[in-house]
Amino acid sequence: MGVAVIKLKNPPVNSLSLEVLTEFVISLEKLENDKTFRGVIVTSDCPGIFSAGLDLTEMCGKSQAHYAEYWRAVQELWLRLYLSNLVLIAAINGVSPAGGCLMSLTCDYRVLADNPKYNMGLNETLLGIVAPSWFKDTLVNTVGHRTAERALQLGLLFPPAEALRVGMVDQVVPEDQVHSTALSVMAQWLAVPDHARQLTKNLMRKPTADRLVKQRDADIQYFLRFISRDSIQKSLRVYLDKLRQKKG
Numbered sequence: 310m311g312v313a314v315i316k317l318k319n320p321p322v323n324s325l326s327l328e329v330l331t332e333f334v335i336s337l338e339k340l341e342n343d344k345t346f347r348g349v350i351v352t353s354d355c356p357g358i359f360s361a362g363l364d365l366t367e368m369c370g371k372s373q374a375h376y377a378e379y380w381r382a383v384q385e386l387w388l389r390l391y392l393s394n395l396v397l398i399a400a401i402n403g404v405s406p407a408g409g410c411l412m413s414l415t416c417d418y419r420v421l422a423d424n425p426k427y428n429m430g431l432n433e434t435l436l437g438i439v440a441p442s443w444f445k446d447t448l449v450n451t452v453g454h455r456t457a458e459r460a461l462q463l464g465l466l467f468p469p470a471e472a473l474r475v476g477m478v479d480q481v482v483p484e485d486q487v488h489s490t491a492l493s494v495m496a497q498w499l500a501v502p503d504h505a506r507q508l509t510k511n512l513m514r515k516p517t518a519d520r521l522v523k524q525r526d527a528d529i530q531y532f533l534r535f536i537s538r539d540s541i542q543k544s545l546r547v548y549l550d551k552l553r554q555k556k557g
């Protein structure tokens with residue numbers, strides 16, 4: 310039925326490096342242009358991890374030019390996913406903090422594996438950073454203002470039952486049924502004529518996307534100022550060190 314599967318594979322944690330972002334955009338563009346495909350299932354090839362989110366090493370100790378390039382790539386992937394003409398279904402087979410959660414929120418439907426370790430949410434504040442306005446908008450559009458307000462300020466990561474309760478995901482199923490469920494949901498979405506569904510999706514999402522499109526450069530400048538601050542760089546270094554020491 311013209312369904313592709315994009316399996317993220319950037320071990321160990323599927324962080325969204327500049328390379329991953331760029332390749333993801335290229336793959337999506339190819340699928341958008343290939344009329345044999347009408348839907349995509351987005352999932353992970355890393356056991357237990359959907360995606361650890363943005364690659365913290367891309368935002369730490371690098372040049373201004375690098376930060377700008379990285380942020381433009383983050384914007385680009387979000388815009389492509391959020392406004393995709395394809396039906397996108399996230400088959401979330403692992404933990405998905407921050408950018409990992411955001412990626413799933415850009416999809417049309419989310420199926421999450423029922424494993425208490427598979428937390429998801431926008432936990433930026435716990436890293437001492439701030440989810441940008443378009444991350445916030447994506448969450449608000451999914452779970453509503455009050456839930457988003459609380460989740461964003463507290464940096465909440467929701468286990469599956471909670472994620473389902475607040476509407477962050479649409480279905481929680483046993484781990485071995487995530488893919489088959491995503492496929493049967495896809496059939497339901499593909500039963501709708503493409504042009505009507507696509508125009509409706511656009512109607513729902515374009516105003517949110519336009520807010521970023523109209524101020525992409527300003528958003529990059531804002532990111533540059535924010536990420537270059539000594540205090541922010543320090544927070545990120547401390548957080549990365551904590552992740553690294555956890556193992557030792």
Ligand SMILES: CCCCCCCCC/C=C/C(=O)SCCNC(=O)CCNC(=O)[C@H](O)C(C)(C)COP(=O)(O)OP(=O)(O)OC[C@H]1O[C@@H](n2cnc3c(N)ncnc32)[C@H](O)[C@@H]1OP(=O)(O)O
Nearest residue numbers: 322324361362363364365366406407408441532535552553
């Ligand atoms: C415009 C307005 C202002 C804008 C202001 C700026 C806005 C930015 C918005 C940010 C969005 C984000 O997505 S920020 C990213 C948020 N992500 C997170 O908080 C997730 C952090 N990671 C984890 O919690 C865990 O790693 C988890 C994913 C659960 C997997 O746990 P595991 O025990 O399996 O693995 P770990 O041992 O922790 O990690 C394995 C290795 O991967 C590394 N690693 C883990 N997550 C990583 C990551 N996101 N980026 C890079 N590297 C990462 C660890 O350091 C380890 O490195 P080695 O020890 O060297 O092997």
